[in-house]
Amino acid sequence: MAFILRRSSFLLADIASKSSPKVLASGCQKRHLNVQEHVSYSFLNEAGIPTPKFGVATSGAEAKKIATDLNTKNLVLKAQVLAGGRGKGSFKNGLKGGVRVVFSPQEAEDISGKMINQLLVTKQTGAAGRICNSVMVAERKFPRREFYFAVMMERAFNVAKKVGLDDKVEETALMLLNMYDLFVKKDALLIEINPYAEDAAETYFALDAKMRFDDNAEFRQKDLFAKRDLSQEDKKEVEASKFDLNYIALDGSIGCLVNGAGLAMATMDIIKLHGGDPANFLDVGGGASVKAVKEAFKIITSDPKVHAILVNIFGGIMRCDVIAEGIIQATKELNIKMPIIVRLQGTNVNEAKELIKKSKLRILPKDDLDEAAMLSVHLAQIVHLAREAHLD
Missing domain, CATH: 3.40.50.261 (Succinyl-CoA synthetase domains)
Structure with missing residues (x-):
C-alpha cells in the first residue's frame, strides 16, 4: 500500500485524534542532495522512526565484525550506491545482486568483500556502473505487511485509514509527524520510506529509505552536506x-x-x-x-x-x-x-x-x-x- 504526504499547507488531520497541526511550507527548489541509505537510516532513527539495526562497512573485515555484533543469523548486505535497482543489478566482477541475504559473519565478510570497491551496474546506472565504496550490514526482517510513505507536495487526510492502519492510528500519526519534523529540520525535498513494514509481532520498521535535500540550504546544513558522496556523482x-x-x-x-x-x-x-x-x-x-x-x-x-x-x-x-x-x-x-x-x-x-x-x-x-x-x-x-x- 502507498500513501504520499505532499508538503503544501496540508493537515495531518484525522490521523491524530485531537490536535492535528497545520503545516505550511514553501516551494520546492530545483537543486538537491541525495544521501546514501545508511545516512537516511540514521536520520530516521534520530527522528524516532525505527529501522533494523545496522552498521556500515568499508571492508570485508568490518562487515564481519558488524555481523557478529548484530548477533543474528539473518542478515542483509546492501551495496551503498545511489541508484535504483540494486537488488537486480550485478557487479562487473561477476557477483549478482547489490542486495544479498547472508546467514553468518563469515558469509558477510566474503560477499561484502566482493562488493566493496567494485562497480555495480543497474538499470539506472547504465553500462558504466557506479562504484560501491561501502556496504550496509543490517538485521533481516520478515515483513507481514508493507506500506509506502513519503513527504512531498500537496494535501493529505485520513492517512492511517487509507493505508489500512486503522488499528495503529496513534502510532502512525507519531511516525508521520516525526517524518515531517525531519523533513523541515533537514530542509528536505523528499523523505521516502519504502517499505514501512509490519512483522509477525506487529512491530513496525522502515526497511528502506530515500532522502533528497535542498542544495540552497547548504549554508545551514553543513553537517548534512558533509555526507555528500561525490564518488556517486558525475x-x-x-x-x-x-x-x-x-x-x-x-x-x-x-x-x-x-x-x-x-x-x-x-x-x-x-x-x-x-x-x-x-x-x-x-x-x-x-x-x-x-x-x-x-x-x-x-x-x-x-x-x-x-x-x-x-x-x-x-x-x-x-x-x-x-x-x-x-x-x-x-x-x-x-x-x-x-x-x-x-x-x-x-x-x-x-x-x-x-x-x-x-x-x-x-x-x-x-x-x-x-x-x-x-x-x-x-x-x-x-x-x-x-x-x-x-x-x-
Whole structure:
C-alpha cells in the first residue's frame, strides 16, 4: 500500500485524534542532495522512526565484525550506491545482486568483500556502473505487511485509514509527524520510506529509505552536506556546480549551452525534431561570467561523443556579449576544432555579433533557431563520419 504526504499547507488531520497541526511550507527548489541509505537510516532513527539495526562497512573485515555484533543469523548486505535497482543489478566482477541475504559473519565478510570497491551496474546506472565504496550490514526482517510513505507536495487526510492502519492510528500519526519534523529540520525535498513494514509481532520498521535535500540550504546544513558522496556523482556535473552551472550528461553528439532550463529543454526538443541527439543539458543561468562560459565549454568538449556545439542564448539578465567573449576565449584556449553554432538574441546582441565577427574564428552565427538546430545536426553527422574515417 502507498500513501504520499505532499508538503503544501496540508493537515495531518484525522490521523491524530485531537490536535492535528497545520503545516505550511514553501516551494520546492530545483537543486538537491541525495544521501546514501545508511545516512537516511540514521536520520530516521534520530527522528524516532525505527529501522533494523545496522552498521556500515568499508571492508570485508568490518562487515564481519558488524555481523557478529548484530548477533543474528539473518542478515542483509546492501551495496551503498545511489541508484535504483540494486537488488537486480550485478557487479562487473561477476557477483549478482547489490542486495544479498547472508546467514553468518563469515558469509558477510566474503560477499561484502566482493562488493566493496567494485562497480555495480543497474538499470539506472547504465553500462558504466557506479562504484560501491561501502556496504550496509543490517538485521533481516520478515515483513507481514508493507506500506509506502513519503513527504512531498500537496494535501493529505485520513492517512492511517487509507493505508489500512486503522488499528495503529496513534502510532502512525507519531511516525508521520516525526517524518515531517525531519523533513523541515533537514530542509528536505523528499523523505521516502519504502517499505514501512509490519512483522509477525506487529512491530513496525522502515526497511528502506530515500532522502533528497535542498542544495540552497547548504549554508545551514553543513553537517548534512558533509555526507555528500561525490564518488556517486558525475565528475562533470560536480565540476559544473562549482561555477553555478546546471549540467546533465546525455547520450547524443550535439553539445548544448543555453541560458534557462525552459529554453534548454526547447533547444533539445528542436535538435531531436531535426534528427539529432543532444549530448547534454547545460544551463548557464542568468548571471554567468566569461570564466563560467569557458568552463562550460571545457566540460562540453571533454565528452568524446560531442561532434558539434549549439549555443542558444536569449539575453535578458544574461548579456550576449559576455557569452560571445566566453565562447571566443574558450575556442582559443581549448583549441576547439569542432563546429560551434551560435544563436544569440537579446541584450547586447549586436555587440556580441561584432565580437564573433572580429575574432575570425570558425563560429557560425544563426538568428533562426530551426536553422541553427538543423545546421548543428548536419555538421555533427559530418564530423562523426570524418572521425570514423580518421580524417579529424
